[in-house]
Structure formats: C-alpha cells, structure tokens
Amino acid sequence: MSGLDPGRDGFETFVAARRQALVRTAYLLTGSREDAEDLVQVALVKAVPHWHRIAEHPEAYVRRIVARESVSRWRRRRWREVATGDLPETGTAPSAAEDREVLRAALLGLPPRQRAVIVLRYYEDLTERQTAEVLGIAVGTVKSQARDGLAALRRVVPDVGAEDGERLTTVEP
C-alpha cells in the first residue's frame, strides 16, 4: 500500500488492510500466533510517531521493525528457543499434515537471522538487497545466511531440490 493519509485515518486504513499479512509473516518468524500478534502490534505502535514520514510507503518500514524486533526478542529470550542447526530427520514418507509440521519445525529450528532471511526471501519474495536493507545487514550476509538456511531445510525435507539456486522447489513423486 502507498500514498496513504499522513494522519490517523491513513494509519488505520493501513492496519485494517495489512495487519493480517504482517501477522502471517510474524508467525513464520516466531512460530507462535500470540507472539506474532504481539510482534505486529509492537511494530505498528512504533510506526505511529513516524507515520507522517512513512505514509507514502509504510509497508517496508513496518516490515523492517517486525523482522528486526523478532531477532531482538530471540536474543533477549534465547533460553526459550534453542536453535541447534541440526534439524530432526524423518525416516518415513510423511503425510501432507506431517509435512507441514516438519517444515514448521525445521523453520523454527533455524537461527533467528537465517529464519528471517528465508521468510523474507522466499515468503515475502524480497530481493537480496531488499532483505539486507530490512535486516540491516550486508548483501553478502544475506546470501550466506540463505545458503545455510536452505541447506539446513534440505536436510529435513530431503525431497527438496535447488535447481537454479533462486527458487527452492519440491519435486512431486
């Protein structure tokens, strides 16, 4: 969304239109619906003082707060989650529901920055440069984090291929 009213009306219009999408992104980052809604609320509240400045293109600013806040929260509460980098492997062919759970667990098993890179690159479809700007890191770091994150996911989801290195696809049997 862009070109919104720089006042309260524009803000509330944006919230009504984009809150659900932001919660979905936040859910992928946190793995918890409650945490995701809280994360989005915090991001929107933080955006209010700057709304007059970002009203033309608020999505990028709010998304940046969501992504960075998710990493900060993990650092403050890292004892709750332990990102091992070694993800559980499955031995038998999973059902669709099991497949979703495996992917969900695999995603949550990634370190928070890798997780954020994967979500922004392959769910939000941001470019490497856009992802770097959102997270405040170098493009090279985005590339290495994406590579490592995909490799970790591939270990858990063995049927996933990486033909072109840009889109990660699954080959249906």
Add this chain to the structure above:
Amino acid sequence: MTTLHDRLADLVDDLPTPPPGDDLWERGRRFHRLRRGGTLAIVATAVLALVAIAGLTWQRSSAPSPAPTPAGSPVGLPDRFYPPSPWLPGTDDAGPLGRLIAVVQAERGGWGGTRQGVVGISASTGDYRFLDLPDLAGGAVLSADGRHVAYWVTGAVSGSAHVGSAPVVGVAVYDTSTGRVQRQALPTEHGLVPSYLAWVDTDHVIFTAGQWMGGRGDSEMAQSMSNRYVTRVWELGVAIRRVRLPGEASPESGASNAAGLVVVPVDAPGPAYEILSLTHPVAPRQVSTDRSFVSPPVFDRTGTTMAMVGASNPGRSTKVPNSVMVGAIPSSGSLDTGPGALRRVPRSGRTFAVLTWLPGGDLLVSRLFRRSFDGLDEQGLYRLDPATGHRRLVSRLGPAFVQSYSFALDLLDAPTVPGRRPPSPLDPRLVTGLSVTTVVGAVAGLVLWRRRVRP
C-alpha cells in the same frame, strides 16, 4: 511443482484474523511521548551537569575584584599572602604582571603531572600568576625594585650531561613588565652546580657556580664531585665579569643593598668573614664572631650596620627561629666586642630571618605568627624597632616558609593593602574527565532508555 513460497504460505493459511480493537494510534502516541520525555530528561540532565561544570570552572578561575591601591602609591604590601593554586594561569597566556611585590616557589600543574614553578604577585593589583620563565632550572630571585627576576637556566652542554635533572648552564633575567629575557650561558662540559644567586643592586646579579666533574658514562665518583667554583657579577645589558673572592668561596650573603656588600667566609681560626663591596670602592673588612649566622646578615643602606638572626650569646644554640642581633661593622676585628658589638634586640625571639632595613631604621623580619598542631606553623612579616624590640605585624605569610619567597626589598615599606586571595581553578583534567563522563553517561543512558521503553 510446489515452491518453498507455496509451502511457507501453506503454513500460515489457516491463521485466524486477529481481533480488531487495540487503539494502536493512541498507544503509539503515548509511546512516543514517553520515549521523548525520557530522552529530553536525560539530555536536560546532561546539559545541566555540563553547565554546572562550566559554571564551577568559571567561578573557581575568576579572581575577586581588584583591591584598591593606596592613595599616593602605585604599589602596596598585601596584608596576607596565600598559597597559590597549581592551576593558576601563566604569563604566556595571561600576560606579564608588571612590577612584583614577591615571587614564591610553587608546584605547577600540567596534564602530565606537577613540576616546580614560580608564582609572581603583582605589586599594584595583588594578582597571582605563574611566571613562564624559559628554561627554568630553579632559584628565582626578585630584584629589590620588583622589576626583574633572576634564575638558573638549563641548556646544552659540550660533553655528557650530569645524570639527574636537566643540566644548568647559566643564569637569565626576566623583565616582569615586558616578559623579555636576557640570558648568560657559561661554557660547561657536564653542567654547572648552582651555589649562590642574588641581586647586588637593581642592575647587578651575582652568582656562584661550580662544574660537575663527570656526566653520563663517567665513573660514579666523577659524577658525584664538583669543582672550580667561580663567582661572577653580571651587569645587565653590559658585561659579565669574574669576581675573585677570598679563598674562592661563595658569598654567605649579599642581599640587595645600596652598598653592594657581600659577606664571604675566610680561612682563619674561628668563624671569620670578609665584608666587601662589589659595586663601591670600599676597602674590605675582615671580621670575626663566635656566633654562627642562622640567617644571612643584612646591611643597612650606609653599609655600617648589620642585622641577622643568631644566638644571643656565643656558644648558645643556633636553632631556628632565634633572636635578632644588630651591630655596627668594625673596620676589622670582632663583631662581639666594642661599642658597636652585636647585641640582641629585646623581645625578638622566634624570628626566622631579617629581610631588610626599612627607611627610618626599622627592620622587616619574618617571625612566627601562629603555631599549628599539624606542623605547618604560620609566619608573618613584622616591622621591628631594633632599639626597643617593639614590633608590628604587616603581613601574614600563611603556612609557607619565608625561604620560599623572594621579596622586592625596596617595596616592603609600601603601605599595607588587603591581600587578594588568588583564584583556585579546577584541575583541567578533572573538568575534562567530568565532562566526558557526563556526555558518555548521557549517551549510554539514552541508548538504554530507548531500548528499555517498550510500547
């Protein structure tokens, strides 16, 4: 073919829509006000702290308003002298003081620590200021008119310098009004050994120095010995000449006096001295006494009478303080006998030194003013009638010793004026440290505050 995007989207498809409500706009405004309020409070506190530091620095650096000079006289003798702060300004920054009433040895502060310095006290305003004396090696002596300061200077030697402090190579004279310095360096291989420095009169400086026998790299014995002590008289702006004193000794005294007299010990049975003039064609006189000089003898303007601090009777203790002795100078013979023999001034005990004879016949002496339990007894300058012993306090020196002062002897008869307490500037290292700490603390506080404040 299912992409990762599709599979991730599949994970969130069944997420319920979050409930409406939550007045996010008002919450955002409150969050902004809270954050801004805390930021302003931290910044305001830091600014106030810096202003307080600046204010305190300015206040401590400011001197009180000038004391009025006495009517009919451009100079005055302060009724009190104060210990100078190590952080007083110097004449290089604040300008020359002009005519001085006194100079005093004092520690001078610097970024790397303290060093020995010389503070001048203005005879007209009572201001205190460090004298920036180039190549100062020590021994600052003020001329009787308060217009020049003589001191030892450091410099380059022809051989290896004596181990220790910077080598002394000569003397210099500083003009207290212009700041101009005249310098006399002597040839020396390892450095000079300063022995004596004084003003004969306002145009002549007398100094005695030996030569170190060894420098860095020489034997320890050579480095610890000195010889070839020579006394010289320097007529300012004219010439320097060697003075041959009896036995090549250095003077015992030669405080500035109109007669240009100096007292030199001579090699004879018992304490014996030669009194001779360096500026007047007066025949030298050899005298003897059974007393030891506790403080250098001071001659009156006619050169016929002397005063000193010593034991009242021969053989008695020569401790300090002691009594004032006055007597006429015979053409020769003993100072202890005859009509003009040395006699004790009544009620003159507890005297440390005789500074000068004042016009009218009184003496100006330094005497104990007040005892202190911490050992820092306070001395005072007194006018003393040598005939009756009547004395009157004219100035307090504080806990400093009179030996650390050099006075403009011709100005000590000036009217007494209220002494100005000099400013006591803060240590600039402390000011800088406090300021930096304040700024760093404010920045850290801001960072912590802005992190801790949550919507």
